[in-house]
Amino acid sequence: MNSSRFEISIGEALSAHGLIVRGGFNFGPEERAPQGPSGSPARAVVVVGQAGASAWPHFLAWRERQPKELRDPLDTWAREVIGAVAAQVGARAVSPSDRPFVPFQQWAMRAEGLRASPLGLLMHPRYGLWHAYRGALLFDTEIEVAAGEEAVHLCDACVAKPCLKSCPVGAYSGTGFDYAGCRSQLHSGAGRQCMSSGCLDRLACPYGAAYRYPTDMQVFHMKAFVA
Structure with a gap:
């Protein structure tokens, strides 16, 4: 995948829902990666999330159209949105709450070079503790994105x-x-x-x-x- 497709197609599709790319990386040949869209081990992952409350108004607008008794509405919304983006770019979408669980925190730390705060939440040098990871996109091919270098740990x-x-x-x-x-x-x-x-x-x-x-x-x- 070339960098323009990564930055424009994925980034713009996510921004319509208040979400952003939170980094990504290619899996090494010896790593046990989850299945990509073809069913073979994925070659790359792009982590998706939010900064601050950027996604909140989009979620609330969606929530108004859903049944009041809907369980786990935020997870449901994120799966729907990220799943639609995955279909656009030929990826497989996964959620932090999917079973079997995938190592989302490790992926996030690797993608952005973050470390955990005393509360367990990852500390971001700009967003502090006010950010979240909502899903990830798995690809069958490598992507042109560098793994995150260790950020300043506040x-x-x-x-x-x-x-x-x-x-x-x-x-x-x-x-x-x-x-x-x-x-x-x-x-x-x-x-x-x-x-x-x-x-x-x-x-x-x-x-x-x-x-x-x-x-x-x-x-x-x-x-x-x-x-």
Whole structure:
């Protein structure tokens, strides 16, 4: 695939839905790659996602046309959109929630050179913690895109680490995430602030403030987590 097809056909198709290319790379000959569109092991992957709330208005407009009882609407929307783009460019679309699971976080780290924050979310030098990966495109042929070089990791320069000090139940620590403690807090009356504004630890991060999700988007994600 030539670079113009990669940048124009894929990028423009995604931008109509508020999504962007988040990098890509070619699989090495010794790697166990998932199936490409032909059924043979893929030769390349392009990671798809969003920066800030860029995709949110597009999702909301789509959601209004769907049944209220639809389960996992954001995943459903992303599959629909990225699947349509895949059909345009001769790729196979995969989602982070598809089974068998593919190593999306490793792909993202390789594609953009990112590292995990103390919260487990990947820290982006521009977007901070306010970005997401919604899917990927698998190709039967190699693509002309360089693998991401390691980006500046903002967490290294952050001494205060407010992201580890703002949760009322200390759900995040240097040793992992207290899933049960977090859910228990959110299900109780004490978790109203978290449910109405978003994860307090994530909000405490000083980076990428211009890309911070709007309140309704954060509430949506909190409700999905509790459910």
